[in-house]
Amino acid sequence: MTRIAAVHGVLPPHRYEQQEITDALASMGMAPAGERGVLDRVSGTAGVRTRRLAMPLERYPALGGFGDANDRFIAAALDLGEQAVRGALAEAELRPADVDFVVSTSITGIAAPSIEARLAGRLGLRPDVRRVPIFGLGCVAGAAGIARLHDYLAGRPDGVALLLSVELCSLTMQRQDASTANLVAGSLFGDGAAAVVAVGAGHPLATGQGSGPHVVATRSHLYPDTEHLLGWDIGDEGFRIVLGAELPDLVRRRLGPEVRAFLADHELKPQDVTTWICHPGGPKVLDAVRDTLDLPARALELTWRSLAEVGNLSSASVLHILRDTLDLARPLPGSTGLMLAMGPGFCTELVLLRW
DSSP, X not given: OEEEEEEXXXXXXXXXXXXXXXXXHIIIIISOTTOHHHHHHHHHTSOOSEEEESSOGGGGGGOOSHHHHHHHHHHHHHHHHHHHHHHHHHHHTOOGGGOOEEEEEOSSOOOSSOHHHHHHHHHTOOTTOEEEEEOSOGGGHHHHHHHHHHHHHHHOXXXXXXXXXXXXXXXXXXXXXXXXXXXXXHHHBOEEEEEEEEEOTTSGGXXXXXXXXXXXXEEEEEOTTOGGXXXXXXXXXXXXXXXXTTHHHHHHHHHHHHHHHHHHTXXXXXXXXXXXXXXXXXXXXXXXXXXXXXXXXXXXXXXXXHHHHHOBOGGGHHHHHHHHIIIIIOOOTTOEEEEEEEETTTEEEEEEEEO
């Protein structure tokens, strides 16, 4: 089985309280005259206390159009991405030249050459490294990225694979858009990056000492006729959030049966899972996850904590929560974990883990 050898998360240095960001959004036009109360209510119920931003908060009003924001995305993504990859490889005690396969993902900026290609020389990756940059999976891509590493390593058991996620959600903000969806996004999303190193079953790290789990199985699920619920509308000003109010209800109705069926294929039930690594989609979505799976109150504790401390980091969030699980929860050998995330499509990704 694939072994997760290391997970390393990084955050930008610019840290702000939720109220500071809310005040800044209001001053930039996201709360028209007489409607500040709506922004305050959305911000106050987002479950977020602090967030990290790619730039100092005072620079956002001067940010230009899509091109300017994307240029800043590339510059910041390279710095954070390099930190994340170097940190993960150091924790795994591997060299950049050991990496055979790289998946990189982001939904908050566009780069061609892609971010991992631009980093290859800086990091010292081999010229023959295989690369798969992904755009469009959004928040689900952290879990889906680990699943794709697992797919690759199943056929190359001696291999080393790397996942890099960089999400700079603040650079997508539509400053003159007072729609409910944009207010929710402005109150919920933060910036960050993460990298995961995984090895195949035949690699020496697959059976050595360490806290990382093995990947037992994965499952992807795409829900028909739900494309309108989550994603981007892309225009002259960049990425405008699409966020359907029906999402929590869809999760409440559909996620439970899907997860139970996946676990049943491995002779497991939700109560057999001792570690839940869930993407922090927001308070309403997390309540729906807990309800549909009938989880105990503390099952999503690290997810709620991550949401409060850094906000929703899109695809990087579930990787930060995986890191927190390794550092803080320290699951017992032989125990079972489930990573789950949701994203545009509407889709879900499930990753069954065993320590």
